[in-house]
Amino acid sequence: MLIVLADLLTIAVAVAISPLAIVAVILMATAGKGRSNGTAFVLGCYVFMIVFVGVLVLIGRAAGAEEGHSIPRLLVDGIEIVLGLVLLAMAVMQWRKRGSTHTPAWMERLDSLSLWQAFLVGVLLAGPLSPKDLPLLIAAGGRISQSALPVEQIVAVILIFALIGIIAIAIPWIVSVVAPGRAEATLSRPREWLVANHAVIVTVLFVILGFKLIGSGIADLAG
Template sequence: MTMWGVLADLLTIGIGVAISPLAIVAVILMATSGKGRSNGTAFVLGCYVWAVAFVSVLALLGRAAGSDEAGSGTHVTIDVVEIVLGLVLAALAVMQWRRRNHNETPKWMSALDGFNAWQAFVLGVLISGPLSPKDLPLLIAAGGRISQASLVWNEFLIVILIFGLMGILAVTVPWLISVISPSKVEARLSGMRDWLVSNHSVIMTILFLILGAKLIGSGVADLVS
């Protein structure tokens, strides 16, 4: 598969990583508190650095184990793991749907006003992977997919960097608004913030279902091909 073919294969996963309501709300809260330029920048960088570093490590480990050789034990194992991750996301969809009437704002959001840039960076790292039931399985699946592709090293690096950019597209929008038009941030973003908080559970349910089906389908298709 070519580099562009790999990126096309990763597009759904990248969009799934990007659509993170709580991460978007966090950036909006930083922007509306007047810290969009400093803390918002640090937060977005945290999201990007974590995705690139985590996926790179997994992809390198996979390639070192021979996952880029079709039919190898490691290649098959990654496909099985992808199917399992898809089933996990499907289960999370059910759990999220059951919580659809509980849309209270997370307590950590009330502390954002007191964050400095370093704390915002760490929050970006945590919310985009280690503490995200959606993003962690997707990043694991992306690392496995990239490791299975027969790419030369420069293409390997470019794919990971572009995938990282896919994952921060949504949080970049409110950050850009805070940089370009800081005086109009509240008017432009407050409605989006309230809507995302109110509909968080429904959004996540749909995402879990779509992404779970994507991972299961990709894993099965690769196994039987």
């Protein structure tokens, strides 16, 4: 199990470094309903990662992806290479946006969200509306489905992977819970920096992870 987790660590950390999601939870943490909405948002991200990766693992295991040199296993490796190429293409697109410091309009309405709306935003930003995270979660699901671990260890791997994936967004939420009076002063500068450097951060991640996925897929196919 530790070997699988080590293999997934880079992907999990890259999922955690999601500037827009971090900015969103910072905005919630500094709003009037920061504790409750921030909690719902973080839970939404965590639940989506677990369910999405879990479904992919179920599909992969049902197809026999854990069997060496099987067609499903080779297909997973091929998908991993394609995802790596997609990330490299997206790195070029993000680099072209590097000069933009515009905050998305939907972020201005975060302080008016209900509890369930905050949960839904967390679900959406954890994958469906995240061009960075969705390919990474697909790659993680493929990797886990290829492992020959027993069911209980696979469940543990998915839970730990998702936990690592929400670490960065959990930090401002923790600040809002532990020291709500200081949340604005503590989190305002990180928020401004993330908005200003979002495109560059994501570009670097896309390049590193694109080559990682391509390399891992080719290595598995060659082995």
